[in-house]
Amino acid sequence: MKYPWWKGAVIYQVYPRSFYDSNNDGVGDLKGIVEKLDYFQWLGVDAIWLSPIFKSPMVDFGYDISDYRNIDPIFGTMEDFDLLLEESHKRGIRVILDQVYNHTSDQHPWFLESKSSKINPKADWYIWKDGEPGKFPNNWQSFFGGPAWQWYEERKQYYLHLFTKEQPDLNWRNPQVKKAVFDTIDFWLKKGVDGFRFDVVNMFCKDIKFRDNPTEESGEQQAIFNTDRPETLLVVEEIQELVEKYPGRVTIGEVASPQGLYSYLEYTKPGRLNLAFNFEFMNIPAFEATLFRKIVEDTERIFKNLSWPCYVLGNHDCKRVRSRYSGGESIDESMEKCKLLATMLLTLRGTSMIYYGEEIGMEEMIIPYEEIQDPEGKNLWPEKIGRDGCRTPMQWNNSQYGGFSSIKPWLPVNQNRTEINVEKQKNDPNSLLNFYRSLIKLRKGSNALKLGKLSVLKSSKNVFAYLRSWKEEQIIVALNFSSENISADLKLTGKAKVIHSNRRRINEICRLQNLELCSYEALILKLYE
Ligand code: GLC
Numbered sequence: 001m002k003y004p005w006w007k008g009a010v011i012y013q014v015y016p017r018s019f020y021d022s023n024n025d026g027v028g029d030l031k032g033i034v035e036k037l038d039y040f041q042w043l044g045v046d047a048i049w050l051s052p053i054f055k056s057p058m059v060d061f062g063y064d065i066s067d068y069r070n071i072d073p074i075f076g077t078m079e080d081f082d083l084l085l086e087e088s089h090k091r092g093i094r095v096i097l098d099q100v101y102n103h104t105s106d107q108h109p110w111f112l113e114s115k116s117s118k119i120n121p122k123a124d125w126y127i128w129k130d131g132e133p134g135k136f137p138n139n140w141q142s143f144f145g146g147p148a149w150q151w152y153e154e155r156k157q158y159y160l161h162l163f164t165k166e167q168p169d170l171n172w173r174n175p176q177v178k179k180a181v182f183d184t185i186d187f188w189l190k191k192g193v194d195g196f197r198f199d200v201v202n203m204f205c206k207d208i209k210f211r212d213n214p215t216e217e218s219g220e221q222q223a224i225f226n227t228d229r230p231e232t233l234l235v236v237e238e239i240q241e242l243v244e245k246y247p248g249r250v251t252i253g254e255v256a257s258p259q260g261l262y263s264y265l266e267y268t269k270p271g272r273l274n275l276a277f278n279f280e281f282m283n284i285p286a287f288e289a290t291l292f293r294k295i296v297e298d299t300e301r302i303f304k305n306l307s308w309p310c311y312v313l314g315n316h317d318c319k320r321v322r323s324r325y326s327g328g329e330s331i332d333e334s335m336e337k338c339k340l341l342a343t344m345l346l347t348l349r350g351t352s353m354i355y356y357g358e359e360i361g362m363e364e365m366i367i368p369y370e371e372i373q374d375p376e377g378k379n380l381w382p383e384k385i386g387r388d389g390c391r392t393p394m395q396w397n398n399s400q401y402g403g404f405s406s407i408k409p410w411l412p413v414n415q416n417r418t419e420i421n422v423e424k425q426k427n428d429p430n431s432l433l434n435f436y437r438s439l440i441k442l443r444k445g446s447n448a449l450k451l452g453k454l455s456v457l458k459s460s461k462n463v464f465a466y467l468r469s470w471k472e473e474q475i476i477v478a479l480n481f482s483s484e485n486i487s488a489d490l491k492l493t494g495k496a497k498v499i500h501s502n503r504r505r506i507n508e509i510c511r512l513q514n515l516e517l518c519s520y521e522a523l524i525l526k527l528y529e
Pocket of ligand 1: 200
């Protein structure tokens with residue numbers, strides 16, 4: 001039986017502005033990514049997904065698109081993109097593009113036309129509503145703060161923007177909008193891209209009656225009338241139908257939903273998207289085995305064989321994973337925690353996503369207010385400090401700008417570049433980077449890890465352990481989340497061979513009964529056939 005390539009694959013997220021600046025203007029670009037393709041090949045990833053590279057006024061750093069079929073000059077040209085695609089494919093690396101179709105930029109020609117009058121051909125391409133200044137059509141809030149409605153004097157109407165006011169929401173109930181978007185998707189499929197990530201895909205259709213969202217006692221709104229509307233699932237099925245005309249492509253949804261796992265499942269049932277990011281790990285407040293175990297158990301229970309999971313530790317919208325669980329401990333200790341999480345990410349049943357820099361343990365950076373770039377931080381500071389801290393330039397080496405650029409980059413480079421950088425870690429066999437690389441290699445060579453069944457094993461409070469199995473191949477993963485050495489009762493007997501660990505030598509033979517685990521040990525064992 002043949003399995004689609006993305007099952008069990010490892011996909012690396014590139015945030016192009018911050019990856020590598022080939023022309024020294026302080027912002028990363030496509031040629032920069034081309035220059036680093038050998039790095040992905042060395043690391044062993046199957047594919048890269050790129051945050052938006054299309055023409056954009058950059059109010060939300062590319063998530064406000066003004067031309068879906070052209071590359072923004074800050075990133076390069078279409079020729080650069082063609083080169084990136086060709087060179088990636090030569091190396092066996094697939095390329096996935098970010099598609100943002102909930103909204104466009106307010107500079108998109110569609111919006112310029114739409115706002116020009118109430119009777120132009122695109123008048124109904126966005127969500128316009130009558131009202132009067134100060135009297136909003138309903139209570140919906142923008143995710144970046146304030147009302148989601150912007151008054152536009154010329155039309156004497158409001159338009160809807162679930163994000164910044166420079167990101168007006170498209171009207172997905174208009175068949176012409178659908179057609180225009182589908183044509184664009186087809187354009188990129190014809191170009192030969194290997195798949196798409198669909199931005200806030202569960203927000204496309206809004207409540208037909210535009211009902212007010214319920215408000216919790218805390219004042220927070222439950223965005224139930226502008227997210228997860230059932231009609232969106234029909235749109236998603238049509239998108240999938242289109243993409244499936246081209247074999248071997250993958251669709252990944254950013255399903256930003258309060259329903260979490262239930263919604264990820266809904267969007268990835270047969271005939272819908274192939275994958276939806278499972279964001280649940282990103283919300284875990286403490287480094288505790290029970291919390292991580294619960295998410296995996298719930299995912300397995302809810303997904304069953306209906307859909308394929310897709311795990312994520314971090315992305316461009318959330319605090320860096322290394323900083324999430326570090327409480328002033330030594331670098332060594334926090335790196336061990338990262339190794340444990342990397343082991344988990346790359347041995348679970350599901351596609352694994354790596355966010356750039358995670359593989360070297362890049363940390364969240366606190367950006368001073370005056371240097372904040374992100375609209376979320378600008379609008380909501382100090383309640384929300386924005387997302388710049390996880391978007392700082394990739395740390396390639398220990399030079400002044402981390403080998404990212406020769407001039408001052410658009411966001412500061414973390415001072416810890418002297419310790420945390422690719423060059424240094426490549427040369428250190430015990431580094432997090434080499435650990436990621438060997439895990440990816442192990443996963444690639446194992447059907448049990450890529451495709452096998454997962455059964456959570458009973459164990460003590462601080463241990464999360466599971467069995468992965470595929471035909472005769474049986475692999476045990478045991479993760480000790482505590483700083484103490486412990487002996488874990490996995491209710492197993494016999495012996496097994498160490499095939500990966502941050503704490504001990506490969507090929508060592510272990511006794512399974514009362515399995516000894518060092519502090520923060522992430523142990524992978526192979527059972528004898
Ligand atoms: C998604 C993106 C985020 C962006 C938002 C609006 O959540 O990941 O970066 O700001 O959509 O497009």
